[in-house]
Amino acid sequence: MHVPDPGPEEVVIRVEACGVCHTDLHYRDGGIGDAFPFLLGHEAAGRVEAIGAGVTNVAPGDVVVVAWRAPCGTCRSCLRGRPWYCFDSQNARQRMTLDDGTELTAALGIGAFAEFCLVHARQAVKVDPSVRREAAALIGCGVMAGFGAAVTTGAVAPGDTVAVIGCGGVGNAAISGASIAGARMVIGIDVVERKLEWARRFGATHTIDATREDPVEAIRALTGGFGADLVVDAVGRPETYLQAFLARDHAGRLVNVGVPPEQGMTVELPMSEVFGRGGSLRSSWYGDCLPSRDFPVLIDLYRKGRLDLDGFVSEIITVNDVEAAFSKIVKSEVLRSVVVFTPR
Numbered sequence: 001m002h003v004p005d006p007g008p009e010e011v012v013i014r015v016e017a018c019g020v021c022h023t024d025l026h027y028r029d030g031g032i033g034d035a036f037p038f039l040l041g042h043e044a045a046g047r048v049e050a051i052g053a054g055v056t057n058v059a060p061g062d063v064v065v066v067a068w069r070a071p072c073g074t075c076r077s078c079l080r081g082r083p084w085y086c087f088d089s090q091n092a093r094q095r096m097t098l099d100d101g102t103e104l105t106a107a108l109g110i111g112a113f114a115e116f117c118l119v120h121a122r123q124a125v126k127v128d129p130s131v132r133r134e135a136a137a138l139i140g141c142g143v144m145a146g147f148g149a150a151v152t153t154g155a156v157a158p159g160d161t162v163a164v165i166g167c168g169g170v171g172n173a174a175i176s177g178a179s180i181a182g183a184r185m186v187i188g189i190d191v192v193e194r195k196l197e198w199a200r201r202f203g204a205t206h207t208i209d210a211t212r213e214d215p216v217e218a219i220r221a222l223t224g225g226f227g228a229d230l231v232v233d234a235v236g237r238p239e240t241y242l243q244a245f246l247a248r249d250h251a252g253r254l255v256n257v258g259v260p261p262e263q264g265m266t267v268e269l270p271m272s273e274v275f276g277r278g279g280s281l282r283s284s285w286y287g288d289c290l291p292s293r294d295f296p297v298l299i300d301l302y303r304k305g306r307l308d309l310d311g312f313v314s315e316i317i318t319v320n321d322v323e324a325a326f327s328k329i330v331k332s333e334v335l336r337s338v339v340v341f342t343p344r
């Protein structure tokens with residue numbers, strides 16, 4: 001594989017750790033377009049190896065978490081002060097290639113299942129260099145997406161009741177975020193008991209095994225018959241979306257952070273309930289985060305012992321084990337397998 005030298009506004013990162021996110025699996029399975037060959041891996045931390053002309057935010061040797069959102073600053077969302085909805089998030093202009101010159105599509109503009117990766121300088125967010133790389137890497141996607149889905153998109157307020165459907169890496173980050181933000185009840189729902197144990201560890205006050213109980217009825221029963229103020233769908237299938245929709249209290253919020261696994265999936269909602277219940281139905285890309293603002297906040301929570309990033313690291317693997325890690329995602333055996341590159 002060939003990684004070009006960094007051009008203007010580009011940096012090469014020496015990848016030290018990269019988590020295996022379910023979104024990589026969606027890419028592999030064709031759920032996110034067909035621009036094969038993909039270079040997967042988008043949840044990474046490492047050191048800046050080299051910088052191109054005009055790069056001022058990082059220098060060689062800096063420890064960074066790689067972001068898949070790097071607002072342009074000039075599109076209509078950025079200009080309206082909403083850079084988390086940027087239409088033109090920046091990526092490296094040059095492409096990484098196979099040795100025969102075949103251009104690779106870097107997953108989410110990153111492609112970090114490799115020792116080096118080329119990104120736009122603004123995708124490199126400098127963080128405290130003392131942080132454990134396997135933990136920091138997870139902020140680059142799943143933990144930030146889940147945490148932000150609850151705290152930023154879902155706007156958890158002290159005293160809220162929150163339910164999270166799907167307690168994988170993303171869902172448990174939503175559970176942690178809700179708990180840190182002061183939710184009085186956090187309900188974790190999954191179809192695998194091991195995941196529910198993790199959910200309790202990350203702050204779920206109650207858990208529901210959706211293979212044994214109807215999650216909508218069970219959430220209502222736990223919330224005095226009303227439903228939750230916020231339901232996060234961290235699975236992204238029509239059936240979980242409908243459950244999230246129905247399990248809300250009057251004027252409750254739904255936040256969908258799970259990516260639909262197949263293109264063309266549809267969801268049917270009872271119109272009278274859409275109107276009658278009020279509230280909001282939102283989707284959350286990357287937890288509506290602004291990486292330069294929010295990554296250091298999560299690192300700080302980690303360093304203070306409030307956000308258990310280490311708890312998300314289920315196993316350390318080599319880059320040759322990614323396929324096996326995908327099988328473990330399918331079997332729901334891990335929160336995160338993390339590829340670690342040992343320096344030569």
Ligand SMILES: NC(=O)c1ccc[n+]([C@@H]2O[C@H](COP(=O)([O-])OP(=O)(O)OC[C@H]3O[C@@H](n4cnc5c(N)ncnc54)[C@H](O)[C@@H]3O)[C@@H](O)[C@H]2O)c1
Nearest residue numbers: 022023145166167168169170190191257258259285286332
């Ligand atoms: N929106 C974003 O910015 C963003 C970022 C990262 C990941 N994602 C997406 O979030 C989703 C979760 O990612 P992850 O890495 O945590 O995946 P994961 O596979 O680790 O977690 C998914 C969890 O959902 C559970 N589950 C499956 N079907 C269920 C059902 N019917 N009811 C309840 N639980 C069920 C699984 O057992 C598993 O624990 C994926 O779709 C991923 O692509 C979105």
Ligand SMILES: [Zn+2]
Nearest residue numbers: 072075078086
């Ligand atoms: Zn923009």
Ligand SMILES: [Zn+2]
Nearest residue numbers: 021023141142
């Ligand atoms: Zn991801």
